[in-house]
Amino acid sequence: MxxxxxxxxxxxxxxxxxxxxxxxxxxxxxxxxxxxxxxxxxxxxxxxxxxxxxxxxxxxxxxxxxxxxxxxxxxxxxxxxxxxxxxxxISDDTPHVANGPIDDDRLRLVFTCCHPALAPEARIALTLRMIGGLTVAQIAHAFLVQETTMAQRITRAKAKIRAAHIPYRVPSTADIQERVTAVLAVVYLIFDEGYLAGEGDDALRVDLSDEAIRLGRLLRNLLPDDGEVTGLLALMLLTDARRAARVSRTGELVTLADQDRGAWNRSLIAEGHALVRERLSAVAAGGPAPGRFQLQAAMNAVHTAAPDARDTDWSQIVALYDRLVAIDPSPVVRLNRAVAIAELDGPAVALAQVDRLGEWLEGYHAFHVTRADLLRRLHRSEEARTAYDRAIELAGNPAERAYLSRRRDELR
Missing domain, CATH: 1.10.8 (Helicase, Ruva Protein; domain 3)
Structure with a gap:
């Protein structure tokens, strides 16, 4: 009881x-x-x-x-x-007057916590506290800072809201899309930290990924017609569906190609696919062109639809990346596109594209992970070993370090 x-x-x-x-x-x-x-x-x-x-x-x-x-x-x-x-x-029966295009107190609070005037790390902390209900200690543990540091961060964010007179409201219809983008970015950062923890002893932070999905569902309920809100929820569901297969029993990261697809959560995959189809239908009916979260969700739908890694439709994934690069030509997006190019056109073509990104991504561990894998596939073992060493040095996740160390040690 x-x-x-x-x-x-x-x-x-x-x-x-x-x-x-x-x-x-x-x-x-x-x-x-x-x-x-x-x-x-x-x-x-x-x-x-x-x-x-x-x-x-x-x-x-x-x-x-x-x-x-x-x-x-x-x-x-x-x-x-x-x-x-x-x-x-104010009495309890005072009627509430709407002052935004969508009248919901929770949505107002989300937009207040994610106001562009606040630093990104403050937005995340405040959102987790005020919307997620996590304790300061839980948030501090999630982002590997002292509890006093996190408490100060949240206190300063509240103080800035008061001092700057940041309004507790949903933005006007004219600028809501700009503000929604900031909100979605915060939710995705929370999910990403849970999906593959950047530091600490835990490979995955399930509490964070679960909380991000819960926030995504809340936003979906409040903004059902926003394509990027739906796209983000679909992306998180399709990614989280693979959670059980992402880390081996020995604590090593398992890449997508090697995962046991029978361990994937089919319920989450079905829900994510349904959301992707909904957005495809909306675009086909003349709706706005898909944004970055919708495109990423579509890529994950392609991955999760393949019964085996060898059945993946890489040409479709590259086509989606081409659309993503058109709206977000960042080095990280181009790096991810090169990974898909390697499956379609071979590792040599992909490596040439990756090497051109070194100027921007030298300190980014995924850049060196990608180079190491491509060099390994080209049988350039010594160069691959050097790239693995640099990737291991930069990686903060224990499961990923274990995986990279094994791959490096397998080189001849």
Whole structure:
């Protein structure tokens, strides 16, 4: 029974935290008050629900309790400022007036946390705290910094929101796409860190990838017609579907070509494919051209549709990369395209393209991983060994280092 109750409270926390915090932020206009009051409401639930039972409407119970906590805090303040007076004048039945193209408190909070005026690392931390409900300790652990450092980062972000008078609202229709791009970038960075941890002892950070997917589903519910929102969710689902096959029992990274496709999550793949088909239909019907997340999702759909790595339609993947390069000609995108070119036109052609990127990617470990593999396939073992050494030096993930070390040691 205690286990069931704990699971219920955890589930309610995951489902309701963002909604409660966002509603309090709209009402009181202060992130600190909203966060603290929500945390106190959940703490009260942990104390009372074991005796009273989970209420029929947990979200409503938490919102009411948190609102009382917030008002109590304001009343306790020694100085009665205008914020205090304004808050006391707001009654629970005050109608909410929409002030954006999409009226949802959680979406407002997402856009506030991911405002372009904040540094990227602050956006990630604030989003995980205010929307994801992760503790400061959890966020600090995820990004391998001291808890005090992460607390300061979040505090500074809140202070900047107050000082710069960053509005708690969804952007206007005219500039929403620009702001959505920043939001999606933050969510994808969170997922990417979970998918292949950049540092630390854990190869994968499942908590981060799960949280990013949850945020992606939230954004999809709030912005169902945004192609890039759908594309990002599809990309994360199709990538995460391979999670169980990505690390061997010995703790070594398993590349896509060598993964046991029977271990892939077919439910996530089916959901991701459905989202990709939805976007293809929208584009075919005259919708906007696909963006980077939609193109990447389509590539992953091609990979996950192949029953065996040898069945992969590399010509289709290269064609998708050509479209991606047209909108994002960054060195990293061109490096990834070269990997596909190696499967279509051979390692020599790909290596010539990769070597032209060294000026920009010398400090990027994936550049050296790609060069090492291409040199190995061309039987240029000594050069491959040097490239593997540099890749191992730069790689922060333990599973990837183990894989690269084995590949290097297999060279003649």
């Amino acid at each position: 205690a286990t069931d109750l704990t699971a219920a409270i955890t589930r309610v926390h995951q489902q309701e935290w963002a909604r409660v915090v966002a509603g309090l932020t709209r009402r009181f206009g202060d992130l600190d008050i909203a966060e603290d009051a929500a945390a106190e409401a959940f703490a009260t639930a942990v104390e009372r629900w074991p005796a009273d039972g989970v209420p029929p409407n947990p979200g409503g119970w938490l919102t009411t309790t948190a609102t009382r906590k917030a008002l109590d805090r304001i009343r306790r303040e020694a100085q009665r400022d205008t914020k205090h007076q304004a808050a006391l004048m």
